[in-house]
Every structure is written in structure tokens, then in C-alpha cells.
Amino acid sequence: MIPNIAAFKTLIKDRVGLHFFNGMEGLLNAALHQRMSEWGKESSEEYYEKLCVSTIEFDKLLSLLTINETYFFREPEVLDIVCDLLVPRILGQRSGPVRILSAGCSSGEEAYSLAIKLHQKYREAFAQCVEIHGCDIDTKILDKARMANYSSYSFRGVDSLLQQTYFTCNGNQFQLHDVIRNKVQFHRSNIVKEQLQPKFDIILLRNVSIYFDVETRRLLHFNLLTMLEYDGALFFGNAETLANNFGILKLKQEHGHFYFCQPKTSRVPALAASVSPRMITPVIPAKTPSRVSSSQQCDNWIKSALLCVADKRFAEAEDWISQVLTIDIHHQEALVIKGAIALEKCEFEQTALSAKQVLEQDEWSAEAKMLLGLAMMWQQHTQQAIAWFKQVVYQQPGYWPAHYYLAEMYRQSELYRPAQRTYRITLQLLNAETNNTMGNACALRLPLSFPTNSFRFLCEHQLAQFTSQDGQ
Template identity: 30%
Template sequence: MDSGPFKELLKERCGLHFEEVRTAKLESAVYARMSDSCILSAAEYFQKVLKDTDEFNKLVNMVTINETYFLRERDHLKILVDRLVPELIGASPNQKIRILIAGCSTGEEPYSIMIELFEKYRNSASELVSVMAFDIDSDAVAKAMEGVYGPSSFRNMHDNIRDRYFDPVGENVFRIKDFIREPVSFRTANLYEEEFPEEFCSVDIIFYRNVSIYFDPDTQKEIFTNLARLLKKGGYLFVSATETFSHNIGVLILVEFDGSFLYHKGDIIAIEDRRQLSGSGPGPVCRTVPEKDGFSVDRLSATLHQFAGKFCPDKRASHELFDKAMSLAKDKQYEKSLAELDLLIRDEPSFVKAYILKASVLINMKRPDEACDICLKCIDFEKWCLEAYLLLGFIAKIKNENDTAIRRFKDALYIESSCWLAHFYLAEIYNLIGEKSNSCREYEITEKLLEKGDTDEHGITYFPIYFDRTQMTHLCRHNIRKLKGIQAA
């Protein structure tokens, strides 16, 4: 199929950019819609999409990626509740704070905001703020309005918070309570329209997180500039941690609160500890972190057992095969481990962690291309497999394919923004290619995450470096100082 015309149309109308990796998703959406519409040729279907807005919207709904969950990047929500709300209320005590969520997907983000506000301000929350949320995907918006969620939405929320704000409506299914749902308004809207709806104008705070990833750099700039226009002077705009630097284009001021970065419009409100970041151009490369080639499988064991249980709870035979493959890998009997893993994958093709272990073993055997194929296969089964993206980043890095490595580690951060390992490797690669301010920023995030002690998960299980938290923290600090020293010179 020639997907070119569809790509152009989606870019022109919605700003959506389809890289090679996402072409398959677009093509399968087109085929599915063709089949539903009883149309046999893609060219004929394209004509229908051109003329028929409903059909175009249906196609859009199928190609958007709605991945989201409650309390994602909770640091931002804390800044909102603890810092911005008091500041903005202090500046205009009689006005509600107007919050706009752009690209709200199925509603987890706006409801998280209301929940955090209720946690702090109790019943006054809905008097302090109004929350408007929109998304281009009308199916996602309908789901947001319904407010019913399954386990994956709650993966970052403790049960006790969930139980305060949700009612059970089925096994592992919960509905948001009315007092959180009602203050949030939803609508379908397109970020890439020339004009935004009137009600979005003059807002105090915009959340625009994990959306720009679907746009090319020019479209990102255009949309960010348009969103900045909606902000009142003194307002704030959040993008996700991974999107921060690509939006530092001189439209809004990048500011820091409590170690997190966000954008600010104008300078009418003074905050003692707000620090504006200074920009810096690329300089000479300074690589200070020694490469480690060895891959210790030992430390993988415990977590892999856990994963095995998670993915294959009832299948004893698969368990046993996996354990055997693991212990063979630990003994460096890689060929034999691979043989067991192949058997396991043949019998249990959706046993995702078997692919990851296989990829790790292949890396140990210095067969990175095969490891790469296995990781891609793994992603076919589990689209958001953090470990697969981390290993793909690592493989690209050892092959000196820095652009690919950066992209892969960013993908990992897209799945889990607090994955210190991805931040660390981004810091390393940026340092290597001379992007010093990016490198410094990534080391700072890594250091912060390590200090928080949030290091037991997020994909390090399969990663081929030895990890010691104290050492890593020192390493980051050392590199930050060095980078800053070089910048100042």
C-alpha cells in the first residue's frame, strides 16, 4: 500500500508525523477501515477520507497513541499543588485558576490533577480551579467522560488513593467518583487547528505532556507557540521531562521548581528559588565515564523469577524452562540457554521476558543484530516493554549509532519517565557528541532519581552494567561539575 497520501493528510490536518516505525500501525488502521467500509482499494478509501470528515476522524482515532496512567510524572502535580496554586491564588485571589490539558487521552491526567488538588485542598479544590481537557481522539474523550478504568491506569497509584477517589464497578475495574469527575470538562479538539476554541483562551496553566512526540520539530514549535499564546502573563506550561529541551526555543522561559523544569510566561511573579536556566552551545567532547563491557547475569536472577511468575502464572513447564535458561545464562552456557529459550518461545510465544533474556544472552555472545531483532519481536508482543527499548538503546550505543541510541532511550523514557538508566545513557551520549547542556541536564535528572532511591526497577534488571547507587551518584555529580566547569570557561 502507498501510505504516503495518508501520511501527508494526517500531517496537514493534525500535525501527526509517521516515522517508519509507525507506518505499520497506520497501514493496518487503513486496512481495517477499508474492510469496515467495504472498500477494496486504498486509493478509493483515500478519496473517502478526503471528503468525509467522520471517516477521517475514525481513522485518526485508530492511529493515535493514547498511552497514559494516573499520577504520571507526579513531580509536576506536586509543583502545581504546592507551588503554583498558592502563587496564582495569591496574585489573583478572586479568580479561579484555569487549567487546560492538551492531549488528555482517556482522562487519567486531568483526573490526577483533580485528585492531587483534593488531597491538599479538600472540598475547596473545585472552587480554586477549573479544569478543561481535550484530545483529538473522540473515542478517548468519550472514555475520559465515562471515567471507568482498569489495572494499567492504576500502575502508579497506591490502592489507598485509588479507593478514596474511585468506586469498584467490576473485577479490577473502577469508576472515578463524581466529585472528581464533575469539575473536569472534556471536549474533542485538534491542537493543530489554526484557532483554538474561545474557552481555551487566557488560561493560567497548560499541561501538554507526552503529545509533542508525535509531531516533527517544525510542528512542535508551531503548536508550542500557539499554546503559549493561550497562556495569561505569569502562566505556566508543563511538557514531560523528555520533551523539555526541545521546547526551549525562546517562546517561554524555562524555569525550575524543586528540581523539575517547566515553562513560564512573563516575569510578573517573583519566586525566590526560581532559577532560569542558562543556555549553552556545544563544545569539545569530554568523556569521563569508563565503558563496561561485561554483562553480569547474576543480579538478574531474582527479578527474572518474579517476571516469570507475572507473565506465566499457571504454566509450570514454562516456568521451569525459564529457570533453566536463566541458570544456564548465569553459568555463561549461552548456547544451551538459547536452546531452552527457543523452546520456551516456541511453546509460549507471548512470554515476553523470555525474549528479553534471549536478547541479553545474545548481547553477551556479541550478536547485537540478532539481539536487536529479538527486542523488536518482543515489542510486537508488548508494545510498552521498557526493557526492550533499553536494550535497543544499548545495542545502538555499542554500535556507535548515537542517533538511534538517543531515540531508543527517549522511547524508554516515554514509557517510564523516571527510568534513571535511560537518563544516564542519554547523558553519556550527549556528552559524547558534545551536547553539553543536554548532557548536564540528563546527569542532573539521573542524580535526582538515584537520590530518591527509585532504583530497583525501571529496566535495570537486564542491563549490562554493574550498578552501585552511591558510585553512580558520585559519577553523575563529577560529570555535572566537569561539564559546568567547561561551559563556564
């Protein structure tokens, strides 16, 4: 290990935000060794001094450190919402062009995917309707983006007809046609420190913030605040959104998708001392002395109810819960437990009713959304189930049961690629939970048991089925 690696870590984080968590130190170490030997120096102190003064050398090192994984039409639901909902809406309100930025664009697939979709939609008017930009910190990868020449690896999940329409095959490379290529402009920009202007209507910043720590992500939000139009929308990757909710930009939800927009007041909120990715906790009213004892009583009844549910003594559990609800008709935990018991008894309408009562008080209750997803699933309302599970996944990316049931719903809807992807995520989360590398980040307060071994088996089984079908 490079002896002064901590100094390199600080320099890189200060300049571009990349944070080398413990597990990623190996990458930094290997990159430093590579650059030092290419430069012909063995002293890491000398190399550090060089790095401080030479932007060329810094960029060379950076190219070895950035993770440029990307592909066409990645997480396509967001591209759909941008192209089918937001761009038409903006164009309905004012004349074009709508300005779109793919920030942390890597080799350009995201920006070009948007351009392709918008070209399909607007045809000749495409040039006037939209302006598409990509930016990245890595100069080498930007050269690749500008070339727009890709291997088949970039086309995971792309319809072959679409590929034939917009690319010319050259050996085992695919060259993007100029009508799309010329539409995207690429810029070298450090998204943490620089503000591309004029403002953008839509910013996609997906799969970038995962490499930043909390402090950097918060700074980034202040930057984004100045780059986003008043009515604009900022999207993070599916699993990143909630970890980016600092109250600087306002979180909004449309058609089951979350994005950030400008807050109503233009006043920039003060930096909060600490951040919690968990959403709004409902405000609990101050308790009067007499309420304290009844609330303690409620807590005891809830405990008794939970013990009964664990033993599958549902009638008894219901008695405890109805006692709680007699005292406090809005008691959220009691309503959640009531919904879960109804689910166990296959009374799905009751489950949905209880869950909706919870959501009326706390629109961010992931427990209520999970119950609704399960209730819809058992009633064969697959699309509604998908919408609810997706919301849970957005809010609680580590909660594997939501991923698992989402995968099941995709499979039932014959959406095989998303299904495969989601089973894989479930397995990863299950493994992380088994290896205890996630703490209790994935906990929901739901009295339902999901035995990990059975679910692991089911995921592996489904993935094996897909593999054997692909091989046929």
C-alpha cells in the same frame, strides 16, 4: 504496504500534526487496511478521497492512530509542583478559579489526577479554586475520559488508599466518584491548530509532542503562546522539554523542574530557520591575534590533559590544566576536566567548586551538573544528588549515566517505583546506544568512563532484585 501511503501521511500531518516516522509506518499501514476493509473498499485511492471529505471517517481512522498510553499520577513530581506551588501562588495573588488544561489528555487520568490532588488540598473550597479541562483530538478516547471508568492498568503507581477513597470498585473496573468526575470538562480540540480560550494559567502537554516533528512543534508553540496566561506555566513531559525550547515561550526552572512561560516582551519572535535542542552555547568573545595563539596552545594542553586522564596519570593532567587556567582562569573545559580529576581523586569539594565556577558562566552546562551530582552522591547528599541528576536528565534525556545514577539515588532514598522506572530507561538507552540508533545524542564532554557492559549488568541486577522482592 499501501501504495500511496505518503499521501495519507501528508494529510494526517497537515490536519493534526501526527508525524509517522519510519518506525511508525507499520501502525499507519495496519490502520488503513483495517478501515478500508471495514468500509468494504480495496482501493486506497478511493479511501483517500473519502478521507479528504468525511470528518467522520477521518476521526475513525485517527482513533486507530493515536497512542493513548496514560495512567494516574504519571510523572508525579510535575503534579506536585502544580498543586503545591503554582496553584497556591496564583490563588495568593488573585481570586480563583485557576484554569488548568490537560492537553492531549487521552482517557483523562492526568486531568483527574490533578483534580484528586487539588480536592485533597482544598476540600470544600475545591469547586471555587480551580477549573480543570482536558482536550484531545481523539473523540473515542474522550468518551472514555467522560465515563471515568478504569481498569487496574490505569492505577500503576497509585496508593491503594487513595484509590479506595476516590473510586468505587465494580468487578474489575473502578468508577471515579462524581465529586471529581464532574469537575473536569473534556473538549475535542486539535492542539496544533485550535486555541481553547479563555487563557489557561497552567497547561500540561505531556507525552504528546513526541509524535510531532520539529516544524509542527514550533507551530504548536505559537498556539500555546496565545492560550497561556501572562503568569502561566506550560509543562511538557520530562524528556520532552528541551526538544521544545524554540525561544518562543521562555524556559524557566523552579525547584529542579522546567516549564515554559510567556516571554517578557509580548513581541512574537520570528520563526527560526532551524532548531537546536541543545541549550545556550556561551558567547565566545572575539579573539585578538595574540589570543589566537594562546587559545591554540590551550587546546593542545587540553588534549594532553585528556590523554593523561585516560591513562590515569592525574598529576600530569593537573599540570596541563593549571597551565590552561593560568592563561584563562574561566576556561570551561579546563574547569570541567579539573573537576573530573578531583572526582577521581575523591576530592569532592574541589569537584563541586570547579563545577560551580563553570555554572557561573554557563548555567546550562550539563557537564558541571553531572559533576555536581556525582560529588553530592559520593558525599551521601542524596537529595542534592537527585536534584542535579534530574537537571542533567532534563537537559540531556539521552545521557544514560545520569539516568543510572538518578535510579541509584532513588533506590537509596527507598523510592522504589521511580528507581525501577529509571533503571528501565537506562537500559533502554544503553540498548539504543549499543544498537547505534541514537547517533551521538547522548554525549557529554566529560573525561569519565562509564563502561556500558558493567552498567547494563548493574541495571539488570537491580531490576531482577525488584522483581524478586515483588514476588515475595
